[in-house]
Amino acid sequence: MKSHARVVVIGGGVVGVSTLYHLALKGWSDVVLLERSELTAGSTWHAAGLLPLFNMSYTVGQLHKYSVDLYKRLPAETGQDVSFHVTGNLRLATYKARMDEYLKYCGTANTIGVPFRVIGPQEVRELWPLAELGGTADTAPIVGALYHPDDGHIAPADLTMALRKGARARGAQIHEQTEVTAVARTASGEWRLTTNQGEITAEHVVCATGNYARQTGRMFGINVPSIPVEHQYIVYDESPELKAYRQAGGRELAVLRESDQSYYLREERMGWILGPYEAGAPARFADGVPDWFGKSLFEGDLERLLPHVEAAQRRVPALANCGIKDIVNGPIAYTPDGSPLIGPAWGHRNLWLNEGHSFGITAAGGSGWQLAEWIVEGEPGIDMMATDPRRYGPYTSKRYVVTKNEEAYRNVFVIHFPDEERADARPAKTSPIYDKLKHMGAVFGQRYGWERANWFAPPGVPPVDEWSFRRSNYFEHVGNEARRLRERVGVIDLTPFTKHEVTGPGAERWLDGLVANKVPTKIGRIALCHALTRRGGIRSEFTITKIADEHFYVVSAGAAERYDADYLQKMLPAAGSAEAAGVSLRNITTSRGCFALAGPRARDVLAKLADAPLDNTAFPWLTWRVAEVGLATDVYLLRVNFVGALGWELHFPIEYAHHLFDALFEAGAEFGIGMAGMRAMESLRIEKSYRMWGTDLSPDYTPFEAGLDRFVRMNKGPFLGREALEKQLAAGVPHRFVTFEVHDVGDADPLGNEPLFDAAGRIVGRATAGYYGHTLGKSLGLGYVKPEHAAVGGELQIEILGERRKATVLVDSPYDPENKDLRA
Numbered sequence: 001m002k003s004h005a006r007v008v009v010i011g012g013g014v015v016g017v018s019t020l021y022h023l024a025l026k027g028w029s030d031v032v033l034l035e036r037s038e039l040t041a042g043s044t045w046h047a048a049g050l051l052p053l054f055n056m057s058y059t060v061g062q063l064h065k066y067s068v069d070l071y072k073r074l075p076a077e078t079g080q081d082v083s084f085h086v087t088g089n090l091r092l093a094t095y096k097a098r099m100d101e102y103l104k105y106c107g108t109a110n111t112i113g114v115p116f117r118v119i120g121p122q123e124v125r126e127l128w129p130l131a132e133l134g135g136t137a138d139t140a141p142i143v144g145a146l147y148h149p150d151d152g153h154i155a156p157a158d159l160t161m162a163l164r165k166g167a168r169a170r171g172a173q174i175h176e177q178t179e180v181t182a183v184a185r186t187a188s189g190e191w192r193l194t195t196n197q198g199e200i201t202a203e204h205v206v207c208a209t210g211n212y213a214r215q216t217g218r219m220f221g222i223n224v225p226s227i228p229v230e231h232q233y234i235v236y237d238e239s240p241e242l243k244a245y246r247q248a249g250g251r252e253l254a255v256l257r258e259s260d261q262s263y264y265l266r267e268e269r270m271g272w273i274l275g276p277y278e279a280g281a282p283a284r285f286a287d288g289v290p291d292w293f294g295k296s297l298f299e300g301d302l303e304r305l306l307p308h309v310e311a312a313q314r315r316v317p318a319l320a321n322c323g324i325k326d327i328v329n330g331p332i333a334y335t336p337d338g339s340p341l342i343g344p345a346w347g348h349r350n351l352w353l354n355e356g357h358s359f360g361i362t363a364a365g366g367s368g369w370q371l372a373e374w375i376v377e378g379e380p381g382i383d384m385m386a387t388d389p390r391r392y393g394p395y396t397s398k399r400y401v402v403t404k405n406e407e408a409y410r411n412v413f414v415i416h417f418p419d420e421e422r423a424d425a426r427p428a429k430t431s432p433i434y435d436k437l438k439h440m441g442a443v444f445g446q447r448y449g450w451e452r453a454n455w456f457a458p459p460g461v462p463p464v465d466e467w468s469f470r471r472s473n474y475f476e477h478v479g480n481e482a483r484r485l486r487e488r489v490g491v492i493d494l495t496p497f498t499k500h501e502v503t504g505p506g507a508e509r510w511l512d513g514l515v516a517n518k519v520p521t522k523i524g525r526i527a528l529c530h531a532l533t534r535r536g537g538i539r540s541e542f543t544i545t546k547i548a549d550e551h552f553y554v555v556s557a558g559a560a561e562r563y564d565a566d567y568l569q570k571m572l573p574a575a576g577s578a579e580a581a582g583v584s585l586r587n588i589t590t591s592r593g594c595f596a597l598a599g600p601r602a603r604d605v606l607a608k609l610a611d612a613p614l615d616n617t618a619f620p621w622l623t624w625r626v627a628e629v630g631l632a633t634d635v636y637l638l639r640v641n642f643v644g645a646l647g648w649e650l651h652f653p654i655e656y657a658h659h660l661f662d663a664l665f666e667a668g669a670e671f672g673i674g675m676a677g678m679r680a681m682e683s684l685r686i687e688k689s690y691r692m693w694g695t696d697l698s699p700d701y702t703p704f705e706a707g708l709d710r711f712v713r714m715n716k717g718p719f720l721g722r723e724a725l726e727k728q729l730a731a732g733v734p735h736r737f738v739t740f741e742v743h744d745v746g747d748a749d750p751l752g753n754e755p756l757f758d759a760a761g762r763i764v765g766r767a768t769a770g771y772y773g774h775t776l777g778k779s780l781g782l783g784y785v786k787p788e789h790a791a792v793g794g795e796l797q798i799e800i801l802g803e804r805r806k807a808t809v810l811v812d813s814p815y816d817p818e819n820k821d822l823r824a
């Protein structure tokens with residue numbers, strides 16, 4: 001083993017080897033992979049090898065598509081066959097909501113370019129003659145299906161060997177029987193890894209250790225939220241019916257998924273592999289994989305699988321006629337939301353994760369592709385937020401991860417409703433007024449561990465969601481909350497906001513170099529600022545307030561706490577440098593709460609409590625003051641809000657939460673004050689065309705594409721991303737952000753990720769968000785289109801749940817385009 005490498009990848013499963021391959025493909029040949037046992041010895045050797053393209057996530061969908069395309073090319077490139085059976089993949093639906101899920105997915109698939117077909121029962125019969133169409137007392141009728149002609153199954157070990165060959169051919173080295181046992185930083189900032197075969201120093205380290213992710217993380221001092229869960233599949237003997245069908249010339253049957261019964265079924269040597277995702281599968285190895293486990297499996301637990309086996313036998317009666325050859329029960333890495341952890345580790349430079357893969361055979365190609373891009377180029381080529389390890393924070397205790405991972409596993413096949421809020425491990429993080437909100441009828445959702453009120457059920461209305469792809473039980477109540485904020489006054493609890501304090505003589509200069517807008521120079525001024533990637537894409541959005549000389553208050557999305565904190569920390573001037581002494585950064589997220597008070601009567605309410613003048617001259621829009629409010633001191637009042645109303649955000653020392661809440665409601669009673677939740681905020685912000693970080697704003701688009709030109713100061717001096725913006729301006733901005741109204745919607749509004757078409761039916765863009773604009777009475781969407789389709793009044797079409805609807809481009813901010821309300 002050499003003593004130094006540019007990158008060391010720890011872990012020789014399919015994911016680690018793919019990362020190595022892609023690093024070498026990008027021209028970094030000084031790369032080494034270390035495997036404690038032999039390649040594929042973790043979960044890879046016993047995987048069923050399915051490659052489902054179906055995924056509701058725009059990011060993960062792109063990774064899976066890349067993989068499937070790569071795996072088709074690999075044999076020709078490497079000379080190693082990978083046994084890719086392109087059988088196609090058939091997902092059945094037995095009721096309407098399931099079909100809605102498939103139709104919603106079709107929008108994502110269209111924007112990514114994944115081929116699919118939505119088919120009816122008769123075509124299911126033709127594709128899968130051994131399946132019963134149902135409609136009997138014990139088997140639900142098939143109402144339709146989603147068919148992917150391009151995917152199928154592969155031999156995971158052969159795939160790993162092909163990637164290994166491709167990596168080695170480009171100079172990469174692989175050492176088996178080499179376990180990393182300890183790590184340290186060298187004085188020059190590299191990683192020194194101790195192994196049972198000696199030491200190796202590396203500039204970068206990638207952890208791709210599958211079920212070992214937590215113990216690997218511990219070596220680096222990070223708590224990786226990946227804990228495996230048991231997953232089983234049954235291998236059947238030869239099936240006489242299948243044999244007869246194949247001998248009569250039938251082609252290999254598509255991989256069959258009966259989502260409503262939570263199992264997959266595929267052919268295997270004239271027999272079957274049946275893989276259920278059952279309730280009750282336990283998390284394993286929460287404290288690490290014991291030494292004795294090695295390349296082993298758990299005992300099979302057929303009892304747990306029986307309901308799914310019986311359901312599969314009803315759908316495919318041939319199953320009942322073959323014996324069970326084997327049960328494979330192995331650990332499968334999971335994360336609380338079921339998506340992998342691909343990207344930088346927090347708190348350390350040049351430490352990368354490619355962990356937590358539950359569909360790792362499918363995702364290996366794509367995750368290696370993007371991680372290599374990230375390491376070599378400094379950033380990924382696509383928006384990777386959905387898989388960024390920093391989407392989790394310090395709240396991922398062992399118990400949280402165990403509970404959520406078991407939930408994620410048993411929910412693999414549940415319908416992924418856009419308004420779904422999973423119940424386990426809750427409530428975990430709450431705002432101080434959580435109980436008060438609950439008594440007011442709050443129906444909560446969870447984001448970044450925080451409970452957030454989505455809407456409020458009025459007295460007599462059950463405080464529960466009926467999840468749907470269409471307008472649902474809360475529609476009218478969300479509308480009332482939205483109207484209250486436009487007509488009277490309301491409060492939104494935004495305590496989860498991420499809050500940082502940046503101080504010191506170098507604070508302004510440092511912040512200014514990070515963002516495209518000019519950081520405020522006058523005390524009391526607020527500026528909306530975007531941190532860009534080197535490619536000019538939007539990585540973060542900060543509301544920056546100058547609260548004193550050399551003192552800035554920086555607010556960003558609640559779900560971005562670790563993502564932003566880690567970024568800011570890593571962008572600080574190098575320790576020991578002269579600049580470093582001039583900037584200090586403090587995360588104060590949990591020491592201040594935040595209530596947004598908004599609506600035409602907001603000034604009347606606040607005037608009864610605050611010791612500050614609130615008129616437009618003394619306290620104009622986009623300014624800040626510190627005030628006493630009621631009994632509370634040191635309350636930051638920011639004259640901004642995300643709903644486009646007259647109003648203030650009150651950022652207060654957390655200990656005043658109860659007092660301030662009660663005081664606002666007492667003072668506001670005469671003006672009809674009430675609470676509003678996240679869904680009303682969504683409706684209102686879309687009426688104002690306010691772009692949301694993480695959905696409308698992402699590294700895929702620059703601020704010029706996002707129509708945020710007024711927040712970019714090209715001539716203010718250097719900032720990260722400026723060169724890319726210059727190039728884009730010279731070459732032409734490829735997309736424009738639009739707000740559009742959808743006509744004749746029926747009961748389904750756009751939600752984001754729908755394709756947008758021109759009149760001739762060509763895809764010209766994609767929606768990033770959508771909602772019913774309750775106070776405009778219009779179904780609204782936001783999204784990006786090619787510039788020639790962005791003119792106000794222009795006609796578009798959008799596909800919502802399989803139906804094309806006409807859409808018209810509106811002015812930016814269709815509600816109150818002149819911003820009279822917020823400046824009132």
Ligand SMILES: Cc1cc2nc3c(=O)[nH]c(=O)nc-3n(C[C@H](O)[C@H](O)[C@H](O)COP(=O)(O)OP(=O)(O)OC[C@H]3O[C@@H](n4cnc5c(N)ncnc54)[C@H](O)[C@@H]3O)c2cc1C
Binds near residue numbers: 011035046048051
């Ligand atoms: C029963 C079953 C069926 C499955 N079916 C499918 C399927 O059909 N399709 C699909 O996409 N996915 C499937 N999966 C999931 C798939 O197996 C995994 O997602 C995938 O194998 C993960 O690959 P990996 O490289 O991340 O991890 P692993 O394959 O587990 O590799 C990690 C490697 O890291 C090594 N390692 C750990 N610590 C160290 C250390 N300190 N030093 C050196 N080396 C170390 C380990 O020895 C191991 O070889 C299935 C899983 C199970 C359990």
